Amino acid sequence: xxxxxxxxxxxxxxxxxxxxxASVAGMFxxxxxxxxxxxxxxxxxxxxxxxxxxxxAATVSYVWLGQGLLAVVLLWSDGELAERVRTGDIALDLARxxxxxxxxxxxxxxxxxxxMLFRFIPPVAFGALLFPFRWPHAPLTWLxxxxxxLLAVVVCGQIKFLLDLTAFWLLDSRGVRALxxxxxxxxxxxxxxxxxxxxxxxxxxxxxxxxxVIQTPIDVFTExxxxxxxxxxQLAWALLLVAAGRAVLARATxxxxxxxG
Amino acid sequence: xAVYRRLLASRVRGQLAYPLSFGLDLLAQALGQTIELVxxxxxxxxxxxxxxxxxxxxxxxxxxxxxAFGLADLVVGQLDxxxxxxxxxxxxxxxxxxxxxxxxxxxxxxxxxxLGRVLVGLLVLGVVLTRAPIAWSPVTVLxxxxxxxxxxxxxxxxxxxxxxxxxxxVEAREVANAFTYGSSxxxxxxxxxxxxxxxxxxxxxxxxxxxxxYPVLAILGRSDPxxxxxxxxxxxxxxAVASVAVAGLIWRAAVRRYQGAGS
Amino acid sequence: xIVHAEALRREFVVGxxxxxxxxAAVDGIDLRIEPGETVGFLGPNGAGKSTxxxxxxxxxxxxxxxxxxxxxDPVSRRRELARxxxxxxxxxxxxxxxxxxxxxxDLLRTIHRVPRAVHRARLxxxxxxxxxxxxxxxxxxxxxxxxxxxxEVTAALLHAPPLLVLDEPTVGLDLVSKERLRAFLHEVNTExxxxxxxxxxxxxxxxxxxxxxxxxxxxxxxxxxxxxxLRGRFAGPRELIVDLAAPAPQLDGATGLPGVTGxxxxxxxxxxxxxxxxxxxxxxxxxxxxxxxxxxxxxxxxPSIEDLVRTxxxxxxxxx
Numbered sequence: 001x002x003x004x005x006x007x008x009x010x011x012x013x014x015x016x017x018x019x020x021x022a023s024v025a026g027m028f029x030x031x032x033x034x035x036x037x038x039x040x041x042x043x044x045x046x047x048x049x050x051x052x053x054x055x056x057a058a059t060v061s062y063v064w065l066g067q068g069l070l071a072v073v074l075l076w077s078d079g080e081l082a083e084r085v086r087t088g089d090i091a092l093d094l095a096r097x098x099x100x101x102x103x104x105x106x107x108x109x110x111x112x113x114x115x116m117l118f119r120f121i122p123p124v125a126f127g128a129l130l131f132p133f134r135w136p137h138a139p140l141t142w143l144x145x146x147x148x149x150l151l152a153v154v155v156c157g158q159i160k161f162l163l164d165l166t167a168f169w170l171l172d173s174r175g176v177r178a179l180x181x182x183x184x185x186x187x188x189x190x191x192x193x194x195x196x197x198x199x200x201x202x203x204x205x206x207x208x209x210x211x212x213v214i215q216t217p218i219d220v221f222t223e224x225x226x227x228x229x230x231x232x233x234q235l236a237w238a239l240l241l242v243a244a245g246r247a248v249l250a251r252a253t254x255x256x257x258x259x260x261g
Numbered sequence: 262x263a264v265y266r267r268l269l270a271s272r273v274r275g276q277l278a279y280p281l282s283f284g285l286d287l288l289a290q291a292l293g294q295t296i297e298l299v300x301x302x303x304x305x306x307x308x309x310x311x312x313x314x315x316x317x318x319x320x321x322x323x324x325x326x327x328x329a330f331g332l333a334d335l336v337v338g339q340l341d342x343x344x345x346x347x348x349x350x351x352x353x354x355x356x357x358x359x360x361x362x363x364x365x366x367x368x369x370x371x372x373x374x375x376l377g378r379v380l381v382g383l384l385v386l387g388v389v390l391t392r393a394p395i396a397w398s399p400v401t402v403l404x405x406x407x408x409x410x411x412x413x414x415x416x417x418x419x420x421x422x423x424x425x426x427x428x429x430x431v432e433a434r435e436v437a438n439a440f441t442y443g444s445s446x447x448x449x450x451x452x453x454x455x456x457x458x459x460x461x462x463x464x465x466x467x468x469x470x471x472x473x474x475y476p477v478l479a480i481l482g483r484s485d486p487x488x489x490x491x492x493x494x495x496x497x498x499x500x501a502v503a504s505v506a507v508a509g510l511i512w513r514a515a516v517r518r519y520q521g522a523g524s
Numbered sequence: 525x526i527v528h529a530e531a532l533r534r535e536f537v538v539g540x541x542x543x544x545x546x547x548a549a550v551d552g553i554d555l556r557i558e559p560g561e562t563v564g565f566l567g568p569n570g571a572g573k574s575t576x577x578x579x580x581x582x583x584x585x586x587x588x589x590x591x592x593x594x595x596x597d598p599v600s601r602r603r604e605l606a607r608x609x610x611x612x613x614x615x616x617x618x619x620x621x622x623x624x625x626x627x628x629x630d631l632l633r634t635i636h637r638v639p640r641a642v643h644r645a646r647l648x649x650x651x652x653x654x655x656x657x658x659x660x661x662x663x664x665x666x667x668x669x670x671x672x673x674x675x676e677v678t679a680a681l682l683h684a685p686p687l688l689v690l691d692e693p694t695v696g697l698d699l700v701s702k703e704r705l706r707a708f709l710h711e712v713n714t715e716x717x718x719x720x721x722x723x724x725x726x727x728x729x730x731x732x733x734x735x736x737x738x739x740x741x742x743x744x745x746x747x748x749x750x751x752x753x754l755r756g757r758f759a760g761p762r763e764l765i766v767d768l769a770a771p772a773p774q775l776d777g778a779t780g781l782p783g784v785t786g787x788x789x790x791x792x793x794x795x796x797x798x799x800x801x802x803x804x805x806x807x808x809x810x811x812x813x814x815x816x817x818x819x820x821x822x823x824x825x826x827p828s829i830e831d832l833v834r835t836x837x838x839x840x841x842x843x844x
Contacts, residue, residue, distance in 0.1 A: 025435035032439040035459060036446050043312045043454035044304050051307050175285050182293040192300050196307055264634045271623055353583050354618050358635060359606035520585045520599055 004098060005106040012110025016118075023118055030067040030123045037191070038063045038131065052195040057134040058222055059193075064127030065218045066190045071119030072112050072149060073156040073213055075188065076181050077164060079174070085167035094253055101245055105157055112153040134222050141220065144227040148217040151234035156213045158241035165245070168252040189215030195224075209237040264360070265368040272370050283374060290377030294327050297449060298385060312453035313486045317393040318477070319451060324386035325405075326448035326473040329412030331378030337417045339370050340424035341441075344434045347427060352519065362516055363421070382409070396482030404480050411497045412472035416444050418504035419467060425515035428522075440467065448472040453486055460487070471500040525592075526687055526719050527557035527580065532589035534575050534743075549575040551743035552589070557721070559686060562713050564734035564751075565723040566833055572743040573723040577691050580721075581611050594687060607636060610680030614692035617672065618679055619664045625675050626660040629682060636683035643682065650678040653708050670701035677705065681712065688712070689721045694729055706732045727829040739836050747836050755832055761785060761799040763825040764809055768794055772817035781812050 016023075041059045045051055054062065081104070084090045093100055127133060136142060163180055167173040185191045187210040194205060194215045205211055212234045220230050276283055301323060305316040314322075343366065346352045355365045386405075395401060423440040426433055444467070452460050452470040464470040478485055479494035534550040550572040557563055565573045578584035579591060582598035582605055591598060594608045611618070619628040633643045651657050654674040659667060667675065673693060680688060688709075694702045710733055712718045722729060730737060730751065737754055739747040747754055771793030781787075783804025788797040800809060806824045813819060 022432040022435065025433040029435050029439040029443075032443045033446065036443060036455070039455035039459060040304075040311075040450055043450075044308050047308055047310070172282075175289065178286075178289040179292065182289060182296055186296050186299060191296075192303055196303050198303075198306055264631065267631060267634060271620075271627065275622070350616055353578075353613070354616055356583050356602060357581060357606055357611050357618065359603040360635060361603075517585075520583065 001098075005102055008103055008106040009110040009113070012107035012112075013114045014110075016111050016114045026071060026119065027122050030070065030119075031126055034063050034067040034123055034127060037066075038127075041192075052193065053224065054193060054195065057132040058224075060127060060131040061134040061222050062193055062218055064124050064131075064133075065221055066214055067123040067127075068120035069149065069152065069214055069217055070190060072115045073152050074108075074111070074115070074160075075156060075184050075190070075213070077160040077177055079164065079177055081161070081164035082167040082173045082177065085164070086172070091256060094256065101161065101242070101249055104161060105154065108157045109150075109153060112150075116149065136221060136223060138223065141223055141227065144231060145217060145221045148220040148227075148231055148234060151231065151238050152213050152217045154238045155209050155234060155241060158238070158245050159209065159213070161245050162241070162248060165248050165252055168255055184210070184213075187211075188213040189218070209241060212237045265364065268368045269371050273373060276373050286372075286374035287377040287380075290331075290374050291381045292377075294331070294378040294381040297327075297445075298323065298381070301449075312451040314451045314453070317389055318481060320385055320389045321393050321480070322451055322473045322477050323449045324382045324389055325408050325412065325477065326445070327382030328379050328386070328409035329472050330416055330445045330448065331375055331380075331382060332409060332413035333416035333420060334378065335371065335373070335375040336413070337367055337420045337424075338372060338375060339367055340420060341434075341437075342366075342369075343424050343427045344431050347431055347519070356520070363512055393481070395480055401480050404476055408473065408476040408480075408497065411501045412448070412476075414501040415468055415472050415497070415504050416441075416448070418501070418508035419444055419469075422508040422511045425511050428515035428519045444469055444472070448474070451477075468500045468504060471497045525556055526559045526594055527555055527721070528590070528592045529553055529555040529576075529580075530590040532576070532579065532591055533587050534572075534579060534584065535587045548743050550579070550586075553740070553743070553745055555738070555745070555748075557719065559719050560713070560717045561736055562710075562720045562734045563722070563736045563738060564730035565721070565738050565740060566725075566727075566730065567723075567740035567746075568837060569725075571740045573740055574691055575743075576740065577689060577721075577723060581609065581689060582606070607683065608685050609687045609689060610683070610685040612673075612676045612680045612688070612690040612693050614673075614690075614695040617664065617676065619672070619675060621665045622663050624661045624663055625656070625667070628664060628675070628679060632679055632682050638683055646682055646684065647678070650681065650708075653711065654678065654704065669696050670698060673697060673701070673705060677708065681718070684716075685718070687719045687721070691723050692725065693722065694724065694726050702726070702729070703732075709733055727833065731829055739833065741837055754836070755827070755829075756802055760827040760831045760835060761801055762806065762827060764798045764800065764806060764813075765823040765825065766796045766798070766810075766813055766817075766819055767821040768796065769818040769820045770794075772796075775813070775817055782808055784809070 038060055041063060042056060045054070045056055045059060049055060081090075084093065128135075136145070159180075163176055164173065166176050170176065187205065187208070189211055194202060194211055197205070216230050216234055219225055220227050298320075301316075301319060304311060305319075309315065311319055346355075346366070352362070355362050358365065390405075420437075420441050423437040424434075426436055447455075447463055447469040452463055452474045455463065460470070475485075475494045476497050484491055485493065532550055532553040532555070533548060535546045535548050537544055538547050549570075553572070553576060555576075565576070567573045575584065579586050580593050580598060582593075582602040585599050593605060596605045596608075598605055619625065620631065623631075629643075629647060633640070638646075651660070654677070656674060656678065659671050662671075664672065664675065677690075677693070680690075690709075694705060697705070706729060709720055709722075713720050713733075720733070722734060724730060735750055737747070737749065737751050738745060749757075773793070775796060776789075781798065783800045784798050785801060786799040789795070790797065796813075798809065798813075800806075810819075810822055
């Protein structure tokens with residue numbers, strides 16, 4: 001059984017290895033948006049040199065790490081699962097002798113692995129070469145970062161999984177996914193550091209899994225806070241969301257069976 | 262002319278046939294625009310000026326740029342579908358009709374929900390106009406009305422020119438995104454926030470600065486903090502004309518390329 | 525001449541980085557078509573038929589050679605040409621997918637600036653012959669393939685173009701639909717003088733509809749002549765099958781039978797097959813056999829057009 005999931009992991013990796021031109025195009029977009037965001041945020045800094053604990057180097061690192069992580073966690077779902085639910089093809093997936101949730105997660109991790117090498121490194125390298133960059137001071141941070149990124153992929157994957165599952169009840173889940181697409185950037189800390197938000201907003205966000213997707217891995221890398229705590233929170237959300245996904249899928253499956261697929 | 266109207270009419274009717282669904286789509290678009298507004302508000306929670314401009318002034322730029330982008334998205338947003346048209350060979354059908362290809366693509370559909378962005382822009386504009394230090398005059402009023410329209414033409418030209426890249430490398434469509442949605446981002450802020458080299462790029466190569474920044478300087482009666490000539494503040498219409506010309510050339514070359522490369 | 529092509533050539537670049545090469549899909553095609561002709565393009569898959577059609581209609585630019593369609597250069601005068609030709613692609617639709625068929629026709633009427641009354645008359649005639657009335661109000665995406673093709677052909681003719689080009693129009697159609705379409709195209713050609721150019725794999729299309737056949741293989745014209753002439757020159761032998769009342773050993777040896785190139789005995793001598801060339805009259809051969817033996821029944825097999833085409837392909841390939 002484990003071999004199957006390892007196989008899926010590799011498949012996820014290989015599938016994206018062939019998208020040469022698209023990856024380059026994606027990188028270009030990352031760099032353009034990164035440059036624009038850096039401009040705006042550095043302008044915020046221009047007066048005082050430090051805002052909410054971010055100096056120039058930390059701000060720059062925040063932006064480029066965010067752009068890099070964007071492709072790794074793949075913030076926006078392509079809706080493939082939701083489409084399969086809508087057309088009924090999902091019945092084929094459910095009929096297979098595997099754990100659908102695990103299968104999707106394995107494939108996603110494979111893809112994330114490929115993205116880590118080819119979509120994360122370029123924008124970060126670009127940023128680090130052209131701007132003042134804040135590198136980790138402690139060697140253990142690198143390890144913590146890899147763990148954090150992994151957990152972020154899982155958390156984001158489960159959020160997307162749950163969103164796609166709404167298709168079982170909503171038939172047209174486009175609206176839900178459009179809502180996520182519009183708001184996720186800000187909520188996950190891709191656009192503006194969450195530390196910039198007013199206190200009440202930050203408290204609310206702390207009760208959601210969203211920061212765990214982008215802001216937390218960045219915090220681990222830039223050593224803002226205790227890595228054990230940061231990773232612990234991510235792990236808790238990951239476990240919670242996996243359990244939720246499992247429960248929802250079970251209910252959805254029952255619904256399919258009852259309706260006759 | 263009548264043909265395009267009829268093509269669009271059937272599409273538009275189709276969208277309005279499901280008012281609830283349409284309403285939600287409109288809301289989603291509005292939400293997208295509002296999120297950017299939230300970002301600006303958050304930033305001004307931490308500082309008082311951005312790039313030398315106060316909150317109301319930045320919001321004025323944001324509002325006008327948002328309306329311009331929404332209008333451009335409404336008219337030429339269809340071009341995002343270009344890779345699909347090329348891949349399925351449906352583009353050939355367009356070549357077989359006695360009409361310009363671009364006009365056909367653009368009128369193949371018109372997603373009214375994109376007006377959601379325009380609505381948000383208008384709302385913010387309404388609020389800001391009561392608070393910003395505007396030097397009111399007939400010229401100012403003219404500028405307020407014309408800026409989003411002229412800006413839409415500039416952004417639309419950028420859209421056409423960059424989507425044309427799909428004729429050369431179909432998978433490189435995302436490159437167009439960098440310019441089109443990048444336009445949305447870069448036009449919403451005063452160009453002074455960006456580094457000097459980026460500022461020059463956004464003024465002379467991809468003329469994002471003329472969509473809202475320069476016209477707003479004129480509306481506020483301010484001179485360019487970067488020291489550029491005051492006349493540039495009124496140059497947006499000229500820039501729009503030049504953008505259309507350049508986009509037209511690129512598009513024609515792109516269609517010729519499609520006929521040359523085959524499928 | 526409604527179509528004039530000289531040394532038409534079209535190359536494509538194929539292969540991945542480092543191993544690129546230029547492939548000539550069309551390698552020097554000459555074509556002269558007069559108004560009012562019906563021409564069938566035959567050729568194996570990948571022969572260059574579709575590429576030639578794309579060049580004729582202005583979708584693709586030739587790499588070399590001269591091309592004039594309806595007196596215009598297809599690429600530079602694309603929009604003018606679009607008003608003078610009608611094109612039907614078997615695999616692609618020129619209609620609006622989610623609109624009723626009638627709406628597609630009406631949109632085309634506006635695009636081509638056809639006066640209402642004229643449009644109504646033309647549509648009525650097509651509707652009558654092709655039986656469109658029952659599905660004019662149906663959205664195109666809900667039509668069956670046969671219905672859709674009838675719609676496509678109508679759409680292509682609504683602006684009364686002097687030239688109609690069809691790329692594999694009968695693919696996937698049932699026999700009844702095919703026959704209906706062929707009959708309609710025949711009528712349009714004979715009554716309205718529309719020049720019809722047709723690429724197809726379906727040989728009965730050619731037999732039923734085309735006076736002239738152009739065979740294309742590997743980007744070159746392998747044969748270009750009237751169908752009957754080609755049949756006479758390249759066709760294989762015909763076959764006479766004679767069922768006898770009783771075995772006739774006197775026929776063994778086949779001496780004296782005019783033009784017979786081979787014979788076979790079957791069914792314990794009750795049936796004889798004679799192959800003979802196109803120069804021999806079947807009637808005279810039957811008479812000769814009848815003089816020597818009692819015949820119960822006869823059948824004459826003409827070489828099929830499949831045989832003809834196969835011969836033509838085979839003739840072109842080795843060394844070609």
